[in-house]
Amino acid sequence: MEYLLNLKKAVKILRKNRDKKILVCTHIDTDGINSRIILENVLERLNIEAEFLFLRQIDYGTIDTIPFDNDLIIFADLGSGQIDLINEKLKETSKKPKIIILDHHIVSNEKIPENIINVNPHNDGIDGGKEICGAGVCYLFAKICDPRFTDLAKYAVLGAVGDVQSLEGNLIGLNRDVILRDAVKAGDISVSPDLQFYGKHTRPLFTSIKYFTDVRTDLTDNDSRIINFINNVNRKHGTDIIPKDYLCDLTFDQKKIMGSEFLHKCSRYIPPDWRIHLPKVIFGESYELTNEEFKSNLKNLEEFSTCINGCSRYDEYEVPLEVLKGDRDKNYSKMLKMLKKHKRNLAGSMNFLRNDVEIVQKENFQYFKVDKNAIKGNIVGIVAGMSYSLEKVDWKKPIFAVSEMDDGYKVSARCPKLLSFAEDINLATAINYASKKVGGSGGGHKFACGAYIPEIGDFVKYLEEKL
Ligand SMILES: [Mn+2]
Structure with a gap:
């Protein structure tokens, strides 16, 4: 496996340059911010000093804002698609820094220059869209630095969920076999079978159903029909699911009943040859942080990721970073405020789209x-x-x-x-x-x-x- 060899090479280079000038550049989405926190932790634990920089993207406009007068530059959750550009820049700088790229995006095809180490599982036929994210590659890097760093696995799971890698309901590949497994073993993440409705801890079930967009049924955007649907399910199965309850309030059996009735409804609205795919968009797993509170915005990783987006989409990266580090005080309240504004913006935009x-x-x-x-x-x-x-x-x-x-x-x-x-x-x-x-x-x-x-x-x- 080429990426494993490259990982080991990358760790060697980090150790060799441990007392030199190091810069770490990471992307700004959920995956990028989690890449950053993993690398910050690794370097701190190894007693290595470094500067950190968030990058929205690397292109002709931004490459000149990156200080190349370092001895080592690590790019995480970006870089593999911009090797040309990085190489061009290297050619015109006098100091030739070593470059480590820890990424999962599609690799640009050309030959990789000698002083760039491109760690990317794509090269080994691993699907970077589904099987590992940028924070995942950073986590593998961390584990080679020290196999005891498994407490960082949770960040890589969050990065994967943020990058929508649990596409068919469950994490797969390296995400599942290595990263999720480590996070569960470390006691940080719990996995449970669930329905793929968004907002399990933060909104009523009927709202979650309302915004299910994979199949258009007569329930879409129709509150009273949804409430009727839930009441009919209750009558048929002798259950007492309350539409205002959150999905996380439901028992496993209630979820199973709700899911199969919903599947039955959806199957009437789709072409027959699509039906085989339907379970993959209704049933799945949910990933939750064991240490967060029930019904908090941070409990479920999908909703945690929305919180991060609510900040990073508005150029605020330090706030989610501090929350990830454990701040539940100033930065957490700022995050909640920004989340509210984010949701207001989305609702306003949806209204505009609907009417104008x-x-x-x-x-x-x-x-x-x-x-x-x-x-x-x-x-x-x-x-x-x-x-x-x-x-x-x-x-x-x-x-x-x-x-x-x-x-x-x-x-x-x-x-x-x-x-x-x-x-x-x-x-x-x-x-x-x-x-x-x-x-x-x-x-x-x-x-x-x-x-x-x-x-x-x-x-x-x-x-x-x-x-
Ligand atoms: Mn990513």
């Missing part, structure tokens, strides 16, 4: 375009995903959201999970192709990705070629 935006239908996808400030670029991807709860959005097609920025456009693409299982759609390839054609760049995962483009031009036409 035209969804343009193409044969195999749909898109909408919004002006600057109508829906901000930092949340347009989340809004695109939520748009499937709206009547006018076709839930059997992917959606592209185009948001005007100061210097071009941010494009976000989303597709319901069920559709992506049934139809084998790859939005990342399409968005990558189309954005390059109009002078931008983009990529990401099969059913959730994004791009920046300087102008729209024939972008939509190029998408049509690929979809």
Whole structure:
């Protein structure tokens, strides 16, 4: 396994440079912030000093903001896709730092220069979209530094959940066999069979059902029908599930009953050959922190990840970092405040989308375009995903959201999970192709990705070629 060899090489290089000038650059999403906390812990425990820097992305615009006058630079949760650019920059700097990349994004294809160590499980046929995240690679790095560091595994599980790697309901591959296992063994994370409704500890069951967007049924966006549905389930099975209860209040048997009745309902609304995929979007596992309180925003990792997004999407990275380190005081209350604002912004954007935006239908996808400030670029991807709860959005097609920025456009693409299982759609390839054609760049995962483009031009036409 090449990535294991590279991991060992990387650890050796860290030890060799332990007294030199070290910089650690990490991405700014849930996965990136968890990568950062893992590396901070590792270096601190090994008594190695370093500077830390958050990076939104590495591109021609930002590469010059990275101080290359270090002896060692570690990139985590980014870098593998930008080896060209890093190498170019290395050529023009006098001091030639060693570079370690700990990443899971698709690797740019060219030969890797000698002073760059690219640790990326992709090289060994491991799927970086599903089997390990950036924080996961950092965790493997930590474990080679010292096999006792298994208390850091929980951060890697959070990173994986934040990157939506439990796509089919459960974590798989290295995420499951190594990282989750370590976190459970360390006593930090509990795993339990559950329903794949969002908001298990933070909202009533009927709200969770309301925003289930993988299948459009008569329950979608309809409170009274949902309450009727739950009451009918109760009558049929002799249960007493209260619609206002949270999913975490339900017993295992109640969840099982609710899940199978919901599956039965959904199966009437989908093409027969999609049915085989339906259980994967309704049943799954939930991952929870054993030390957090029941019904807290931080208990369930999906909801914890939303809290981090509520800060990082608004350029606030230190707050979630401090909360991850254990602050439940000042930074935690700031996080909750920001979460509220984030949810308000999402609700406002959804209203705007519902009332004031035209969804343009193409044969195999749909898109909408919004002006600057109508829906901000930092949340347009989340809004695109939520748009499937709206009547006018076709839930059997992917959606592209185009948001005007100061210097071009941010494009976000989303597709319901069920559709992506049934139809084998790859939005990342399409968005990558189309954005390059109009002078931008983009990529990401099969059913959730994004791009920046300087102008729209024939972008939509190029998408049509690929979809
Ligand atoms: Mn990541």
